[in-house]
Amino acid sequence: MALPVRQQVTYWGIAFALFLLALWALGQVVLPFLVGGAIAYFLDPIADRLERVGLSRAAATTVISLSAVVIFVILGLLIVPMLVRQLSGLVEAAPSITGQLQAFLSDRFPSLMDNESVLRDTLSAIGETIRSQGGKLAQGVLSSALSLINAVVFIVVVPVVAFYMLLDWDGMVAEIDRLVPRDHRQTVRRLAREIDGVLAGFVRGQVSVCLILGTFYSTALMLAGLDFGLLVGAIAGLITFIPYVGAIVGGTLAIGLALFQFWGDWLQIGIVAGIFAAGQFLEGNIITPRLVGKSVGLHPVWLLFALSAFGSLFGFVGMLVAVPVAAAIGVLARFAIEKYLESRLYRGIETQGSQTQQGSAD
Numbered sequence: 001m002a003l004p005v006r007q008q009v010t011y012w013g014i015a016f017a018l019f020l021l022a023l024w025a026l027g028q029v030v031l032p033f034l035v036g037g038a039i040a041y042f043l044d045p046i047a048d049r050l051e052r053v054g055l056s057r058a059a060a061t062t063v064i065s066l067s068a069v070v071i072f073v074i075l076g077l078l079i080v081p082m083l084v085r086q087l088s089g090l091v092e093a094a095p096s097i098t099g100q101l102q103a104f105l106s107d108r109f110p111s112l113m114d115n116e117s118v119l120r121d122t123l124s125a126i127g128e129t130i131r132s133q134g135g136k137l138a139q140g141v142l143s144s145a146l147s148l149i150n151a152v153v154f155i156v157v158v159p160v161v162a163f164y165m166l167l168d169w170d171g172m173v174a175e176i177d178r179l180v181p182r183d184h185r186q187t188v189r190r191l192a193r194e195i196d197g198v199l200a201g202f203v204r205g206q207v208s209v210c211l212i213l214g215t216f217y218s219t220a221l222m223l224a225g226l227d228f229g230l231l232v233g234a235i236a237g238l239i240t241f242i243p244y245v246g247a248i249v250g251g252t253l254a255i256g257l258a259l260f261q262f263w264g265d266w267l268q269i270g271i272v273a274g275i276f277a278a279g280q281f282l283e284g285n286i287i288t289p290r291l292v293g294k295s296v297g298l299h300p301v302w303l304l305f306a307l308s309a310f311g312s313l314f315g316f317v318g319m320l321v322a323v324p325v326a327a328a329i330g331v332l333a334r335f336a337i338e339k340y341l342e343s344r345l346y347r348g349i350e351t352q353g354s355q356t357q358q359g360s361a362d
Contacts, residue, residue, distance in 0.1 A: 023314050023317060030317060031320070032157035032158045040165035040166040044169050046064055047061060057170070065159070068159075083231055086231040191332065194335075208291045212237075212291075213246070213282075213283055213287065216282070217232065220278075221254060226272055228257060229254075235253065236249065251276035255273055258272040302326060303322075306325065306326035307319055309322070
């Protein structure tokens with residue numbers, strides 16, 4: 001005999017509370033394991049495809065791991081140092097850019113830029129703030145990310161965790177399935193498939209879209225000769241998961257820098273604008289439909305709320321678990337609405353009575 005619904009809700013509520021408590025208490029300790037698990041989840045379809053080709057699970061995991069090592073070595077030697085240099089250069093150039101903007105506005109709109117103008121003081125303050133606080137921020141991020149102990153633990157533990165979780169992924173899924181309460185096994189399996197579908201569509205698909213567009217924007221802007229093109233492309237690609245925001249932020253930043261660098265060369269400025277127009281066309285008509293497909297039910301506003309809430313409560317670790325938790329809550333909410341629409345609370349006694357009478361008449 002199954003447990004009463006109230007008791008089941010109590011037990012599952014306690015389990016969820018313990019999960020949040022452990023997440024808050026362990027904090028940075030679980031960070032490498034969460035990252036390693038996320039990497040394994042992301043790479044599992046590739047391992048499955050290699051198995052279908054004829055490789056064993058161990059061989060497929062080894063091939064993926066060696067390929068990942070090569071990619072990260074290339075990124076560590078070539079891309080990351082260039083991004084750091086461009087970030088530092090952009091921070092240093094901010095006062096000069098705002099100074100030229102002041103000069104431009106003074107020539108075109110002298111009444112707005114007199115000595116007592118609020119706009120003039122605001123632009124000066126923005127430039128100095130970006131230079132002082134931006135430098136501190138970049139230095140703080142680098143120093144905290146590259147602190148010796150944390151960096152060594154992270155660099156060593158994450159690949160090891162990802163390797164073993166990828167190797168044993170199917171076995172872990174089967175073991176979790178075995179532990180699901182028997183009375184609810186079919187329902188849990190259905191909900192798990194829906195959650196996996198949301199995560200697969202959003203995480204795997206959208207991360208791929210971000211990587212492709214970030215690479216496209218960075219490469220195209222660098223070929224166009226834009227200073228800080230790699231950094232602008234990386235920023236635009238990183239926030240592409242929010243519809244239109246990546247293109248708007250990246251395009252505004254790129255066109256603003258292009259106006260500063262290529263003022264008077266309208267062809268060059270048009271090329272920079274055209275790069276983001278082409279990126280939006282590729283994203284909306286080719287890349288996103290193929291990699292993400294139709295709506296996966298994870299609304300950008302809900303995603304931003306989950307990231308903000310979990311980030312404020314649990315820090316960076318919370319932001320990592322925000323997406324799967326948001327996906328799970330979304331699926332459970334749709335399931336609850338489905339059950340509500342089937343219940344007497346929604347359908348009412350009259351509806352149920354009329355159906356009963358109709359059935360008796362038949």
